[in-house]
Amino acid sequence: MTDTTPFDTRFDDDSLMSEPDPTGRFGEFGGRFVPETLVPACQQLEAGFREAWSDPEFRDELDTILRDYAGRPSMLTECFRLSEELGVRIFMKREDLNHTGSHKINNVLGQALLAKRMGKQRLVAETGAGQHGVATATAAALMGLDCKVYMGAVDVERQALNVFRMRLLGAEVEAVHSGSKTLKDAVNEAMRDWVATVDGSHYCLGSVMGPHPYPWMVRQFHRVIGDEAREQCRAATGGDPDVVVACVGGGSNAIGIFTGFVDTDARLVGVEPAGGAAVRHGVPGVVHGMRSYLMQDEYGQVEEALSISAGLDYPGVGPEHSWLSSIGRAEYPNVTDDEVVEAFQLLSRTEGIIPALESAHAIAWLSREAHTIQGQTVVVNLSGRGDKDVAQMMDVLGDRGEA
């Protein structure tokens, strides 16, 4: 290949984390299970993305925005105090330092730029914790696009600050009152909107899920996390880590960092919340346009996920994770809300970094399992910062008499 852009070397190979097959499948997972109305839109998006991603000008423009606007590359911070406490050498990939406070911005800037290139004037998005909504509203403001964000009514309550942010950024936020009133219902509502406005709107999906090409496209927009982390880790330690840990809702921050290490010997660990453990407790199902592990009842009705963190409140998982699990390349343990609360406090106290509750899942696993990996080197994807969660944690810790 003659391209000099940083990612092209691995774009077309057929190893792990290459393109899905022509039907959008990673093994038996993925696909494109959408109403007929959306099939042409998905096909156009796939063609549009394919063309843009191989266009050096698009890649340059995106790289420039990521650098000058989002603040990439994000740092890799060695956590000396936490390392000492846990007996493990710990590095944090600091996605919390990105503009808008999470990894979500990588994907959104990519999709917004693509939407604009494809002549769309409006972005539709779903959000759980509000981070993806804030990122989408931000990108829309930056690029002069209209923006509507669907958010479960329960999440509108617990993430009031982010709702305010989105409105400040000029987005319309609609509370979704159907179903479990959380992320999965916000996805349904965003898809309904897209069905009705597909001519002028781009559905800016927030994770590595949904119909083909989303899981693949969103992963490509997030692989910058892993590509950077790999170089940074080698510079800092002279080699690759033993373990790479990230939290998993849909799985975008996890897939982003895994991409950088999938061809090393590193253990890849995606941590799910106990109340939304799609890989551990789900069976393959089809919803939101994809076939993947899905929590469902004995009849195939989709179950509600229940997690302290709105961003992980999702009963499914991206199809590539289902595949990585099925072939044994990545593992998907889960942690309880109590473990997450402790991890939230632990990182704040030891490192002066207040993590997003989502990211605290990765730290909770590390804290619990540290005794099994003593002396090893671990890279944790710190997917976002905890500002949005401090009010909620004030309540939680207040109830326990701890704050």
Added chain:
Amino acid sequence: MSETFGRIETEFRAKRDAGHKLLVPYITGGYPGWQDAIRACAAQGADAVEIGIPFSDPVMDGPVIQQASQAALDRGATPQSVLDEVPRLDVEIPLLVMTYYNLVHHDGHRRFAHRLVEAGVSGCILPDLPLEESEPWTRAADHEGVETVMLAAPTAPDDRLPRVAARARGFLYSVGLLGVTGERDELAATATALAGRLKAITEVPVLVGVGVSNAEQAYEATRVADGVIQGASMMRRLIDQGPDAVGEYVAEVRASIDRH
């Protein structure tokens, strides 16, 4: 090779060829009064009834049908509990099931198809199963003799429609507008436009659904199409007024489309 059609397609082709316009109401299974609503539809001139098997995440449905599905689920409706009632409906017209693909996938294609046959259901509509992903299901459905109604969307390019039509059994569901089920003030221009495109390329009966909201719109749609499917306007009556109101409404729509 002479084609052998299933019950729905045989009846619909015969009626269509005799100049009769087709009316297919949709009723959410498991919603209070749903059985009587279906009986009322049959008594007042429906040509078939589409029975919704409620699903937790109905992405093609707007608020009315969504609410009805949720209410049915809250009352404990399951795919089998709905199907168990079907033989007791005791109606003469063919019945279809409309549901979402996960319920089929979860059960297994052959098993689900077999359940439909056992319940006396002739056809099936899965709005989130597009042509490219449909084969595992349609193979099982064909094998069991279940007619799979395919959806054709206004966004489809010309080269896609013949492929969708070729796969359709029973009838072809012409999606009336960009959007989900629900009532609209006017029949969208896309409704007659797509129906016209489909009529030009297929012998399969073409019925317009999604956004056909009253008797007058049904008449307009059937000036081009062979028939209409009406869901939200049926369910709103069932929710607000009960099964008799559904029957009266079917009679009204029947009279309107019979003006042809």
